[in-house]
Amino acid sequence: MAAYPDVQKRVQNEIDSFIGRERLPSWDDHLHLPYTQAVLYEAQRWQTIVPLSLLRYTREDTTVQGYNIPKGTIVMNNIWAVHNDPKYWKNPSEFFPEHFLSQDGTTLVKPEYFIPFTI
Numbered sequence: 001m002a003a004y005p006d007v008q009k010r011v012q013n014e015i016d017s018f019i020g021r022e023r024l025p026s027w028d029d030h031l032h033l034p035y036t037q038a039v040l041y042e043a044q045r046w047q048t049i050v051p052l053s054l055l056r057y058t059r060e061d062t063t064v065q066g067y068n069i070p071k072g073t074i075v076m077n078n079i080w081a082v083h084n085d086p087k088y089w090k091n092p093s094e095f096f097p098e099h100f101l102s103q104d105g106t107t108l109v110k111p112e113y114f115i116p117f118t119i
């Protein structure tokens with residue numbers, strides 16, 4: 001946020017306008033703070049803190065997108081690759097909260113390829 005003062009200001013404005021300064025925030029407030037939520041999501045995408053998930057192994061022969069994976073193969077998710085794939089993200093290397101907002105900027109959008117916790 002310190003590196004992006006304009007973003008920080010917008011988050012503060014959104015919080016001030018919805019929550020104000022007379023009360024503490026509550027959990028339900030996040031439903032009314034799309035920009036703030038988009039900034040939090042984008043921070044988790046842009047600096048994916050767990051780039052590779054825990055190891056798993058296949059319990060039976062299986063196929064993923066045409067690749068045959070035999071029983072007993074160790075597999076892991078490359079979360080970093082999904083979070084930085086230009087096929088999915090307009091500016092993968094940029095901190096760009098609009099990745100998580102509708103075209104008009106008013107609604108939070110959480111795509112299925114946002115997987116900081118593997119889901």
Ligand code: HEM
Pocket residue numbers: 044049050052053054055116117118
């Ligand atoms: C934004 C913060 C965090 C992110 C993005 C994150 C992400 C992840 C990811 C991707 C995994 C691997 C999941 C898998 O392979 O199925 C994981 C596992 C785990 N995380 Fe986190 N984590 C975060 C914070 C924390 C914190 C604060 C704790 C504990 C206080 C924690 C405890 C664990 C544990 C115990 C596991 C292993 C779960 C298991 O055995 O299946 N994580 N986390």
